[in-house]
Amino acid sequence: MKTQDKEMKVSVLALAVRCALMAAVTFPLVAQADDDAYALTHPTNMVDFGALYSSQSSAKFGEYNGLNEEGFYGLGGFDVRGGKGYDSANSALRWKLNGTNLGTTSRNLGASISEQGKWKINLGYDELQHNITDTYQTPFQEDRGGNNFTLPANFGKPAGTVLTNTNNLGASRLNAFHTEKEYTTRRNSSLGTSYTFGEQLSAQIDYNHLEQSGAKLIGTGAQGGINLAGTSTGKAEAVNILFNPTSYSTDNITAALNWKGEKAHLSGGYYGSIFHDDYNSLSWQNGVASAASTCTGSGCFTNNTMSTAPSNSLHQANLSGGYDFSSATKLVGGFSYGYNTQNSSFAPTLIPQASGIASSMMWGSGYPSSLNGVVETTHGDLKLTNQSIKDLTLSAGFKFNERDNSTDSSIYRYKAINDANAAIQTAVPVTNYTGINTPYSNRKTQYEVAAAYRLTNAQNLRLAYEREDIKRWCNGVIGGAQCISSPTSEEDKVGLTYRLKVFNDVNFNAGYSYAKRNAHFDHNFLANDGNRSITSVGGSHSVLNGADLIGFVAYPYANRNQNLGKAGINWQLTQKIDFGVNGNYKYDDYDAMLGVQNGHSAGVSVDAAYNYEENSSVSAYWSWQNGKRNLRNGTGPSNTTANVSNIGIWTNQLEDNSNTVGLLTRNGGLLGGKLEVIGDFSYALDSSAYSTQVPYLSTCSAATTLSCGNVSPIKNELISLKLTGNYKVHKNGKVALAYIYQKLNSNDYFYNGQQYGYTPSTLVPTNLQPQDYTVNVVALSYSLAF
């Protein structure tokens, strides 16, 4: 399919260029039609080309715009339209070809042709390279996009001793590190067609093929101190940060048959989504392990595997429509049923080792080779609206969504990554888990009634009540354990909104809502942290509350009171000047002895715009946002302890602050109408700060612990300035000169623990660097209109 993509890309591009050239040849003829009305009623075709220079290589600056490398880029774009449908009253045929950003990896191409009212065909191609980082360093030998990561033979075997600290890799090992760029690429091809059979019946089919390549970094845990053969030395997990391949394709198809009558309409359709991953596993060698007593020479590293995203498919039937009982009473609704399956082969569990003895990740036998997973999704909705009473609008609605996971539950006995004998097939695992998969199902039912009343010509009031019931369960769990912490919950919500036209040009709105969620919590649930219990009965993970402390409730499943308010005023001072202030505040209060206690979010935006001439304006805005989350957790001493007052309580607070300022100016009509200057400035400063208090531990601030106090805020400051000048060199030609200055100041402790000499003892460094940049871009282009 990749080959086909390339072919299509070339052919569409070639076709577009040919069409553009053909159109350019005819340009003088059209140009002669110096007629304003003609120009207004007929499409203006456009071709632009030019060059751009970017002053610095930066994956972050070029994250989505394709300008990740320092240097020159070609600029290209076109928009060509035609067809008799622009001239004739007897033909509705129109076509269009367009392309943007052709010189970068963010290019886009499109084509469409239609006889309006009868049929339409459209083609599209869209490319996006997501540049993530260009500072990743790794000793592994494998191309980005591959799935088998090996170490160079001279990386140095542990030589019979456990490598105790990756901070001291040594010169020979450090020499093996090389820099790789982390990015993924998405290539999206689409084909759509629609046909109208008559005034009442139409059909449409849309097909979309998405190819993804590249890789994203992923953490991999592996036993850090095992022998390849022999007895265990025991050691904490080793961590390698690897390229997880995104070698994916997704085919989406949407087909619908639409019918509409005088009083009703109905649409029946199919949605299919087929996801394919070229791999089912990721393999790597672990250099942070002791050597095998029976393994000599180079390359005595332990081999490991993990799964990747499995191929899967979804087939969904959809029905939606509406019926007008009268002009005042309408009913709309929909129903859909989806069948989602996944039966991709499991990742290998028998891992070949250099010693010649393969290690098995599983203990025992009789495991399936794939999941045969099935999830059925069902949706239904109905909404009735009525406007029979003057100035009063009533509505009542119902929604139903179910995810029913009927995948089999089975027992999997496996060796944990910290098992001392994990790499030895024949040895009895020291840390042996019995996992029972718990296929999660849930059902959400929602009801809503609302009334909107127009109090006066200038005032509107709306009152709404919503009810949401959630049920959660697992089908056929082996042993019948309760897998869900909150099997049911109900939430009631009332909302009031008010709108007032204070004066003719001043609009005010305000709203308030209150919601109360009552979640039924079952402390007997066993599987909140990975669906497993340790084999030893009464072990630390087979106890109550999913091994969390009694009294701890995960916030999505806790009782909650929510208050939300918002208000805004927008004022058109004159026909040229607008001003607005809008704000919102939300407060969540959770009823949980341990867990998230409460949190709020608030925001204020101030906007002003001055349109001082027809083509000239200046607008500015400021947005402030603040959020807080308060967490209260405990340390023990035992997860079976019922009385949480006796255990060590600690708290953590997250506070987010954000300030954004924007200024946009457009000044047209300069130099006798030939020059237009556009300025776009923005400044954004975001910070996220954590503060932890551990009152029960007096040594919490000691360097060996550092478990209390304030973490350095994660700060990102982005300054962006774009200046564009468009100069009309002749009636149909325009030169654009643009300058972009963008600077990111980033201060984030995330990178600390990945630097050479500063990593945790068994984490292989990546030397990832903060993504600060200062980039200057100059672009010059010429646009020809014809």
Added chain:
Amino acid sequence: MNILLKIILLFGLLTMSVYAENTAAPVKAPTAKPSDSLNKDSACTKCHDENESKPILAIAQTAHGNKADSRTPSCQSCHGESEKHMSNKTVAPDVIFGLKKGAFSPNEAKDQNTACLTCHDKDQKRTHWQGGAHQVADVACTSCHVTHTAHDKVRDKQTQPEVCFTCHKDQRAQVKKFSHHPIGEGKVACADCHNPHGSAGPKMLVKNTVTETCYTCHAEKRGPLLWEHQPVTEDCTNCHTPHGSNITPLLKSRAPFLCQECHDGPHASRSPVAESAEGIQGGATSASANTTGRACMNCHSMVHGSNDPAGALLHR
């Protein structure tokens, strides 16, 4: 299941009754014939010509100006017959679109919308308009759409967000955060996830649920997986914030703090963390893989679920 059966039954009855009611309606042949009503346009365009400050004639470049389509509206189809205006130019036409006061004050949103919905109400994408968030907030079609121009910003992926940000100002700021979808870059538009005309999903999402909407592009997360992570199967926004975040990738918080919001028991999840998250450079005598960098996700990296028989702890 009872509820489902009722829905199906109700829909079946509705469909049959509707079909019965509508089968008598004549089915016309495919249309490529100009409407006679377009002849009345000249009554308007003799004044509202190419010299208008707003180039209204550009409507001819849009779907509303394709004369060979019998559905193409005349000026009067949307603006009303406007008989008083025809005889006295100081009197407003019957329907004035827009938000701002110009020569005349615009009509109320519901009256403007009635004109549009005359043709556009029985449409799959607008099924849920009535009672939807935008309708109840009195948003007019012309709050977002401009009909007398060849380029309607809201229908162009590159320029659509600036239209939506006119009202959704928090999101305008959020898309500028360190971690964001490529919205400002024109590669993802608001309408890729939301249906502004109303939907059966939450927050006017294009699909019925949050997860279903996200899987449209992120199908690799769909599974079903052998070892599921419960909150992931229910709602992606339990951990992610879609419009922008200070913490990559679009996270509400960072591990280990994020994980500790739901876990306080196994392994290191019950241990308090502060500057230890900053590692040796933060003043700690040693760094721990439990707290620095990816923290929990150094090892528990399969947070979206694992399909490895040995991956119950979301390691593999």
